[in-house]
Amino acid sequence: MKAARHGRIGLVPTMGAFHEGHLSLMREARKDCQTLVVSLFVNPTQFAAGEDFSKYPRNELRDAEMADSVGVDVLFAPTTEEMYAGGLTTISVKGVSDRWEGAHRPGHFDGVATIVCKLFNIVEANFAIFGLKDLQQCAVIRRMVVDLNLPIEVRFAPTVREADGLAMSSRNVYLSPEDRVTATLLSRELRTCADSFSQGSLTAGEVERILKDGKSLLESAGFKVDYLNLVDTESLEPKTTPADGDSVIVAARIGPTRLIDNVQLSK
Amino acid sequence: MKAARHGRIGLVPTMGAFHEGHLSLMREARKDCQTLVVSLFVNPTQFAAGEDFSKYPRNELRDAEMADSVGVDVLFAPTTEEMYAGGLTTISVKGVSDRWEGAHRPGHFDGVATIVCKLFNIVEANFAIFGLKDLQQCAVIRRMVVDLNLPIEVRFAPTVREADGLAMSSRNVYLSPEDRVTATLLSRELRTCADSFSQGSLTAGEVERILKDGKSLLESAGFKVDYLNLVDTESLEPKTTPADGDSVIVAARIGPTRLIDNVQLSK
Numbered sequence: 001m002k003a004a005r006h007g008r009i010g011l012v013p014t015m016g017a018f019h020e021g022h023l024s025l026m027r028e029a030r031k032d033c034q035t036l037v038v039s040l041f042v043n044p045t046q047f048a049a050g051e052d053f054s055k056y057p058r059n060e061l062r063d064a065e066m067a068d069s070v071g072v073d074v075l076f077a078p079t080t081e082e083m084y085a086g087g088l089t090t091i092s093v094k095g096v097s098d099r100w101e102g103a104h105r106p107g108h109f110d111g112v113a114t115i116v117c118k119l120f121n122i123v124e125a126n127f128a129i130f131g132l133k134d135l136q137q138c139a140v141i142r143r144m145v146v147d148l149n150l151p152i153e154v155r156f157a158p159t160v161r162e163a164d165g166l167a168m169s170s171r172n173v174y175l176s177p178e179d180r181v182t183a184t185l186l187s188r189e190l191r192t193c194a195d196s197f198s199q200g201s202l203t204a205g206e207v208e209r210i211l212k213d214g215k216s217l218l219e220s221a222g223f224k225v226d227y228l229n230l231v232d233t234e235s236l237e238p239k240t241t242p243a244d245g246d247s248v249i250v251a252a253r254i255g256p257t258r259l260i261d262n263v264q265l266s267k
Numbered sequence: 268m269k270a271a272r273h274g275r276i277g278l279v280p281t282m283g284a285f286h287e288g289h290l291s292l293m294r295e296a297r298k299d300c301q302t303l304v305v306s307l308f309v310n311p312t313q314f315a316a317g318e319d320f321s322k323y324p325r326n327e328l329r330d331a332e333m334a335d336s337v338g339v340d341v342l343f344a345p346t347t348e349e350m351y352a353g354g355l356t357t358i359s360v361k362g363v364s365d366r367w368e369g370a371h372r373p374g375h376f377d378g379v380a381t382i383v384c385k386l387f388n389i390v391e392a393n394f395a396i397f398g399l400k401d402l403q404q405c406a407v408i409r410r411m412v413v414d415l416n417l418p419i420e421v422r423f424a425p426t427v428r429e430a431d432g433l434a435m436s437s438r439n440v441y442l443s444p445e446d447r448v449t450a451t452l453l454s455r456e457l458r459t460c461a462d463s464f465s466q467g468s469l470t471a472g473e474v475e476r477i478l479k480d481g482k483s484l485l486e487s488a489g490f491k492v493d494y495l496n497l498v499d500t501e502s503l504e505p506k507t508t509p510a511d512g513d514s515v516i517v518a519a520r521i522g523p524t525r526l527i528d529n530v531q532l533s534k
Contacts (some may be wrong), residue, residue: 089414146357149388
């Protein structure tokens with residue numbers, strides 16, 4: 001075990017404001033490398049105009065302590081200037097990034113792909129781990145790594161949830177106490193949809209009805225729903241009939257806070 | 268010397284149809300690596316619609332013999348399917364790729380940047396060498412390597428010319444005997460412009476006049492000139508007053524053949 005880890009570099013790319021979700025990625029990476037690097041960079045190019053870049057939660061000292069507590073060797077926290085001085089190069093992944101978050105956050109995935117490729121190259125990591133809460137981001141990165149032959153292994157780890165099911169997110173701190181209660185509906189509704197989809201063969205009409213009902217339920221609870229859909233987990237293309245391994249994805253606003261989540265139909 | 272080369276991988280990316288220009292890059296690379304890889308791939312994504320992709324000269328057997336004669340270890344000649352199966356990812360370098368060849372060949376530099384990044388990653392080369400005949404390509408690659416933190420050293424080698432000054436190019440085989448004679452004017456006119464620019468301080472008007480005269484001369488000889496300009500060698504931005512190290516660049520058609528060339532003002 002130890003020999004296998006010798007000389008290996010593991011990377012967990014993050015935007016900081018650590019929670020248990022980040023720590024679980026770090027613990028997972030820690031098992032398999034000699035040097036564990038966590039990058040902390042609130043990447044301006046992945047925020048669309050009018051988004052929460054300037055108020056995105058930042059707490060580097062606390063982050064550093066938390067990273068230390070799980071055995072991180074290097075916390076790499078570059079400045080925007082260091083990452084982008086004079087930069088003119090952008091990586092775009094078509095298809096998989098076009099819909100959902102890509103449609104609602106113009107330029108978001110170009111920003112993600114570009115910064116992640118840079119981090120891979122700077123760290124020269126053997127592997128990197130990403131959280132499946134950002135399912136489409138995982139799909140975009142998987143595609144980029146294959147398409148550009150990046151010499152790195154990418155892994156994806158399960159979403160960590162609060163006791164009531166809410167997916168952990170740095171943005172959860174934006175939730176008012178009232179919105180925090182409502183927010184639990186999101187994962188519950190995903191689970192309800194996934195359970196329905198897992199129960200035998202459904203027609204396209206039935207799938208549509210289930211998603212429509214789910215959307216209505218969320219909207220009557222106060223959500224503004226950007227999308228609630230059944231998709232292929234790798235291509236992110238919408239599905240009209242469910243298959244094992246597909247995912248149900250959702251993005252919705254409650255008050256000023258935009259939340260995303262997804263669950264996978266059991267394989 | 269030998270120790271310094273140990274384990275090092277050198278790469279010369281090409282589209283095949285080798286001539287002395289390619290061989291000079293290979294000989295240069297050979298000096299500094301243990302394993303010399305030459306890639307041979309006529310990259311469809313860097314040909315714009317209506318260009319010469321299908322008739323681009325191909326002669327892999329002859330190329331293999333020539334590569335062998337200068338000590339190439341690996342001739343990597345993948346198929347289009349191997350390089351692009353399912354590929355959705357594109358690298359774009361703004362600014363430096365916008366003008367000149369970028370304007371005349373839409374999508375050309377996206378194709379170049381993407382395939383070059385892929386080759387770097389597949390070969391995991393320590394360094395790669397490109398010919399300065401494709402000056403803007405060199406600038407695009409230099410910028411991409413910096414912007415994406417690619418862990419490779421890129422080098423640029425002087426243009427190799429025929430005895431009469433014509434820059435060597437795989438596309439020279441397209442020239443009719445008559446056009447081949449006319450073609451020599453291109454490098455002569457570049458040299459004339461560069462000499463004028465090197466002679467003390469010139470006003471913007473004088474620079475403009477020199478370029479206009481050069482263009483007229485080429486056009487009266489039968490060229491259709493896409494551009495003849497004075498540019499900054501790294502940014503490819505046009506200059507109104509010459510400085511040491513700037514370049515004069517030209518692209519022009521003679522008959523059905525489009526030629527490019529450049530010379531640098533002595534530093």
